[in-house]
Amino acid sequence: MRQTLDAFAAALPAYLATPARVLLILFLAAIAxxxxxxxxxxxxxxxxxxxxxxxxxxxxxxxxxVIRYVFTVLVTxxxxxxxxxxxxxxxxxxxxxxxxxxxxxxxxxxxxxxDYFTGFFLLLxxxxxxxxxxxxxxxxxxxxELTLRYLRLRDYSGNVHYVPNGNISVVTNMSLGYAxxxxxxxxxxxxxxxxVIGVMRQVGEELRQDAAFSAKILDALDVxxxxxxxxxxxxxxxxxxxxxxxQWNVRREYLRRLKAAFDREGIEIPFPHVKLVxxxxxxxxxxxx
Numbered sequence: 001m002r003q004t005l006d007a008f009a010a011a012l013p014a015y016l017a018t019p020a021r022v023l024l025i026l027f028l029a030a031i032a033x034x035x036x037x038x039x040x041x042x043x044x045x046x047x048x049x050x051x052x053x054x055x056x057x058x059x060x061x062x063x064x065x066v067i068r069y070v071f072t073v074l075v076t077x078x079x080x081x082x083x084x085x086x087x088x089x090x091x092x093x094x095x096x097x098x099x100x101x102x103x104x105x106x107x108x109x110x111x112x113x114x115d116y117f118t119g120f121f122l123l124l125x126x127x128x129x130x131x132x133x134x135x136x137x138x139x140x141x142x143x144x145e146l147t148l149r150y151l152r153l154r155d156y157s158g159n160v161h162y163v164p165n166g167n168i169s170v171v172t173n174m175s176l177g178y179a180x181x182x183x184x185x186x187x188x189x190x191x192x193x194x195x196v197i198g199v200m201r202q203v204g205e206e207l208r209q210d211a212a213f214s215a216k217i218l219d220a221l222d223v224x225x226x227x228x229x230x231x232x233x234x235x236x237x238x239x240x241x242x243x244x245x246x247q248w249n250v251r252r253e254y255l256r257r258l259k260a261a262f263d264r265e266g267i268e269i270p271f272p273h274v275k276l277v278x279x280x281x282x283x284x285x286x287x288x289x
Contacts, residue, residue: 021086029079033072040068061130063123066148112149114166119148127171133245135172137163175244178218181251183240185258186233188268193234196267197223200238203261207254208240216246233270 044064122128128136128151132143139161141153151168153161187196204221207213219241227237242250262269 022083025079025082025086029075032075036071036075037068040064040071065130065145066123069147111164111166115150115164116148118165118168119146119150122146122151122165122168122171123148128173132176133174135174136170137167139163140172174247177244179242179244179247181240181242181247181254182237183251183254183258184227184235184237185255186230186235186270187262188232188270189234191234191267193226193236195265196236197225199261199265199267200236200258203257204238204240204254207250207257213250213253216242216250218242232272 041064044060048060123146128134128143128146130143130146134140134143134153136151136153139153139155141155141159141161143151144154144160145152148165150165151163153163155161185196185200187193200223201221208217208220217240221238221240223236223238225236227235229235240247240250240254259269261267
């Protein structure tokens with residue numbers, strides 16, 4: 001780029017050389033800042049079309065945002081260095097001083113450096129992508145933005161959480177590959193457990209055959225069996241293997257249909273109750289007269 005500027009300036013009078021080079025630098029920087037995002041966007045769309053899954057497409061989208069940010073910073077830095085050179089400012093001492101200041105800032109801003117390193121590995125290892133539902137840094141929600149510095153989540157209530165990447169030690173991704181819709185159904189102790197499991201399997205197969213849910217459910221209902229003995233119910237656990245982000249919809253619909261099936265089959269869905277035993281004092285009759 002320096003040779004281009006020198007050749008351009010050689011064709012101009014001496015008093016116009018520096019202003020002309022400055023304008024040319026600004027013009028080229030403006031073109032780069034305008035067209036680099038467009039170029040990255042076109043490349044991203046072309047790569048996304050070749051992906052086999054929506055998850056990979058979201059990862060490409062997230063990485064493209066980071067790449068665009070890095071290129072923008074590089075263009076800005078190079079432009080600033082070239083402009084300083086045109087005004088006669090020696091760049092070498094500035095770069096040396098910047099290195100020393102960078103080391104000092106690195107010690108003083110360790111949390112910020114940690115944010116950037118953690119964000120880089122989150123993207124590199126494909127742990128989080130835009131559109132995922134995750135739990136990270138003590139917060140959970142839909143990933144709206146992931147940068148090298150922070151993770152932006154929006155929870156079910158619409159609240160937006162900004163989580164610094166340095167605070168993320170464990171990531172729970174609830175929409176990577178596939179998900180499980182886990183259902184616990186409680187029935188009365190007097191019910192036949194094998195009969196209840198049969199009704200649960202039947203409802204699960206009906207839901208799987210439904211046109212609105214057949215594409216969301218990846219496998220037949222898996223009944224684990226009796227999970228525990230509750231205070232007033234026997235809890236039976238089952239699960240569906242579903243596509244990402246559909247576990248909650250499938251779970252709600254299955255519970256709705258299972259309630260109707262239990263009512264139809266006369267299977268009792270218990271509620272907490274207390275049995276009172278009256279013990280009369282000595283000499284009194286247990287039955288009132």
